[in-house]
Amino acid sequence: MKHAASMIVDKDFIISTIDNRLYGSFIEHLGRAVYGGIYEPGHPQADENGFRQDVMKMIQTLQVPIIRYPGGNFVSGYDWKDGVGPKQLRPRRLELAWRTIEPNQFGMNEFVDWSRQAGTDVMWAINLGTQGVEDARQIVEYANHPSGSYWSDLRVSHGYKQPHAIKTWCLGNEMDGPWQIGQKTAVEYGRIAYESAKVMKLVDPTIELVACGSSSREMPTYPEWEATVLDHTYEQVEFLSLHSYYGNPENDTATFLGRSLQMEDFIKSVTATCDYIKAKKRSKKTMMLSFDEWNVWFHSNDADKKLEPWQIAPPQLEDLYTMEDALVVGCLLIALLKHSDRVRMACLAQLVNVIAPIMTENGGQAWAQTIFYPYMHASVHGRGKALVPLVQSPKYDAKGITDIPYLESIAVFNEEANEVTVFAVNRDLANPLPLEVDLRSFGQCRVIEHIVLENPDLKAANDAANPNRVAPHAGGNAAADGSKVTATLSKASWNVIRLSLN
Ligand code: AHR
Secondary structure, eight states, rough: OOSOOOEEEEEEEEEOOOOOOGGEEHHHHHSTBBBTTTTTOOOOOOOOOOOHHHHHHHHHTTTOOEEESSSSSGGHHHHHHGSSOOOOGGEEEEETTEEEEEEEOHHHHHHHHHHHHHHHEEEEEOOOOSSSSHHHHHHHHHHHHHSSSHHHHHHHHHTTTTTOOOOOEOSSSSSTTSSSSSSSHHHHHHHHHHHHHHHHHHTTTTTTEEEEESSSSTTTTTTTTHHHHHHHHTEEEEEEEEEEEETTTOHHHHHHHHHHHHHHHHHHHHHHHHHHHHHHTTOOOOOEEEEEEEEETTTTTHHHHHHOOOOOSOOOOOOOOBBBHHHHHHHHHHHHHHTTTEEEEEEOOOOOOSSSSEEEETTTEEEEOTHHHHHHHHHEEEEEEEOOOEEOOEEEEEETEEEESSSEEEEEEETTTTTTEEEEOOEEEEEEEOEEEOGGGGGOEEEEEEEEEEOOOOEOOOOOOOSSSSSOOOOOOEEETTTTTEEOTTTTEEEEEEOOOO
16 A cells, blocks of 8 residues: 555535534643742742733633643542632642642632633632532522622622633543542432532523543543443533543554544443434433543653652642653644544643743743643634544554554634635655545635654653753645645645635
8 A cells, every 4th residue: 555645525525513612721720830830929020810821822822721720649638628718728739630839829819810811711620529519509599699698798898799600610530530539420429510500500500510430441430430330420511521641652653643543442432332322211302521631641650759749839740741742742633623522522641840841930931831832723724613533544553552554634614704724744754655635625725834843852852951852843845626626735744735716
């Protein structure tokens, strides 16, 4: 077979109109995500609220539509009341999930203010580890009820006359995990999630809720957990969560690049489980998925084992991402887009310093990691309709994963802008890959730009001394001839081919 790939896209073959929340992210009270990340009073770039404006600008550049907060494992021991009201009265607590000290100088109201500035919505996770139904109703009343009741008036007394109008809420975090504070069986969790959902929607019927799926596909209780939890909660929630992290500890890049196929399998099997419960319940409702933790995570594992406990905002989970990690993130983004009919929300975990596209120095600069770029390109140029990718590509086998196509690709049609954007990864580590895209129903196309992220060293990373070592350039060679677009994708590269239809 010739070493070349092709793709046909047609404007009538639509996977789905992409929910913008597919490009969400996540900020947890963990490591330097909040303190030293988005919030650092006294930093030369901080505003009067202590919000770092250098970090703010980078987040605005990413156009992050929604951010999950405040955890993560953190939330299962968190009392949100510790983080509201006068800062000098807020308690310092032992934080047991990550074994640090939580000073509570940043909480719900600060996060809502910060999110407004960042132009993003809030996805709030409630604590179903150490707390339960009563707390679930109180927090929604505090956040969303206009006034005239105890908890809403408390918010008003804290200086927030207008309700926060938080629309999206997670019912706990990874409640199946033995590491989780207040871990539960599927039945225990299903019951508390159902009862919490009930009171939350009695307070505010406009909210949308995410029930916890398994904390990974490797959990022994997966997918029975999903089936049992949905058996209890199906009619009360809109989403079921998926979490998955990928790594390359064995330095087997060919396999690592194939991990997005496993992400797709995971999505398909969770979808099937949701639809089984739909059938069982004779329900008219279709459960949507929230892939609200996904990323590469493995570089920092050893360093984290050596950390002294009970520090405030120590450097935790600070993965320094390489070129090959950016390729994997690109493939994972394409996998999410391929399933955007069911995966309506997703959160790159996380956003700043903690397994994040943005890194900072305390008191110093902020810079973009390699994975910043595919995430930015997808978020900025991947809005509109995801088109079915009919791909022909040579394939390879790797350890435990077979038939991995060298080409991973999808096209997104933005009707408003009259543009089609092709996202493509060449997984071939040794050879360029000629690509032909047939956009038959679109008529004449013009290449606006062909952005490429590549580096001869797959282990190259950006750091404080060299923040731009790995950065995209617009030097790709895509060319259009009528509705045919051809390009040569460099070996091991992430490509964004933007086409105008005018
Ligand atoms: O994102 C880091 C951690 O990974 C989260 O706190 C937890 O939910 C997951 O296990």
